[in-house]
Structure formats: structure tokens, C-alpha cells
Amino acid sequence: MIKANRPLLHQRLKYLPWREVPLLGRTRATAHGRDEIRRIKTATVADLDFPHAAQAVQIVRRRRTVTTGKVSLERVYAVTDLTAEQADPAEIASRVRLHWGIENKIHYVRDVAYSEDTSQVRTGTAPRAMAALRNLAIGALRLTGRTNIAASLRHHARDTTRPLTTLGIT
Known part of the structure; x- marks a missing residue:
């Protein structure tokens, strides 16, 4: 995942012509009091100035809290060294979800249980x-x-x- 701590790369990914890229995958899940729809687009890239980048990824998450009806929209970007032949959008989406599972299982726990970010x-x-x-x-x-x-x-x-x-x- 490319976050704001890599501002130049994040900006390059954000301004790729995503409107021209077809929607390649969509998933829906309801859990933890939220209804979430995730849409994924991938694009082959050659000049991101990021080592080994083969594909750029845009994931749009639309979350609706079931109890309040509040809706939030989040766009996240990623790059992968896997080519389109090696990983289709469904595979990339699966890997992103796995990454967030690790993030929630380890990093979040370390920060909350041990206040690691304030160390x-x-x-x-x-x-x-x-x-x-x-x-x-x-x-x-x-x-x-x-x-x-x-x-x-x-x-x-x-x-x-x-x-x-x-x-x-x-």
C-alpha cells in the first residue's frame, strides 16, 4: 500500500487515468456492523520510478455503518511487481486483504497493547x-x-x- 509517507509516488498513482481503466473486480461483505463494497482496478505501468513496479492498483472502499447509515469512501493505491499474467485483479485483491489481516493482527495489536507508536x-x-x-x-x-x-x-x-x-x- 502506498500511503502519504511516499507523497511523490502516491501523487503519481492518484493521477493515473483511472477513469479510463475498466472496473476489474468488486466484492461485498457485511461484518462488524458495516456493509463494505470494494472495487479494484489495475493498470500495467512502466515509468512510476519505483523499483520493479509492474502494476498499479486502485481500490475504492465504500463503507456504510449499518446502525447509523453513515457512508465513507476511501481510495487506496498500491504497486506490485507481479505482472497482469502473474496476478489478476482478484488475486491482487486477495493479497491486499491478506496484508490488512496481518496489519490488524500484528501491527494494530502492537500499537494498541504496547502503545508502540508512542514509544x-x-x-x-x-x-x-x-x-x-x-x-x-x-x-x-x-x-x-x-x-x-x-x-x-x-x-x-x-x-x-x-x-x-x-x-x-x-
Whole structure:
């Protein structure tokens, strides 16, 4: 996914002639109190000035909150090194959804449970080491069948022997 932290590339993707690109895929899902429609367009690209870029992707998400009826529209852009022959729009859409699953399962949990985005650890290899330790803790909890990481962390924090027991050390 190309976000605003890559402004030049994001702008190039945004201003591709998307109106001329046919709609290649559409999915609809209702979950978590939202009705969501996702539309995908892909275009073969050659001069994005991004290494190995073969296709540009535009996904338009239209979400409607079931209870309030509030509608939001979001356009996201991505690039892939997969050619149109290697990955059709349905495959790309699937990979994007998988990416967001990882984002929600790991990065969101790290930020919410550990307040990672507000961490003051910023120099040397310490940020990478802390991220690895957080991933290790989350992975260990998931291996034991825990799905609510925040509740599991609170549970383990109340008794210093619990983390060792979880890891099979005692």
C-alpha cells in the first residue's frame, strides 16, 4: 500500500487515468456492523520510478455503518511487481486483504497493547529489538490459543510466574 509517507509516488498513482481503466473486480461483505463494497482496478505501468513496479492498483472502499447509515469512501493505491499474467485483479485483491489481516493482527495489536507508536525507543537497534520482543510475546500468546492479547497481557502481568508457565519454562 502506498500511503502519504511516499507523497511523490502516491501523487503519481492518484493521477493515473483511472477513469479510463475498466472496473476489474468488486466484492461485498457485511461484518462488524458495516456493509463494505470494494472495487479494484489495475493498470500495467512502466515509468512510476519505483523499483520493479509492474502494476498499479486502485481500490475504492465504500463503507456504510449499518446502525447509523453513515457512508465513507476511501481510495487506496498500491504497486506490485507481479505482472497482469502473474496476478489478476482478484488475486491482487486477495493479497491486499491478506496484508490488512496481518496489519490488524500484528501491527494494530502492537500499537494498541504496547502503545508502540508512542514509544521513546528510537536509537540504534533498540526499536527493532523491542519490536521483535513484542512480536515474540504476541506470538507466544497466540500459540496458546489466546485471541485477546490485551486481556492476556493483563492476566500475565498479575503473576510473575504466568509468563514462564506459558512459555513452558517452569
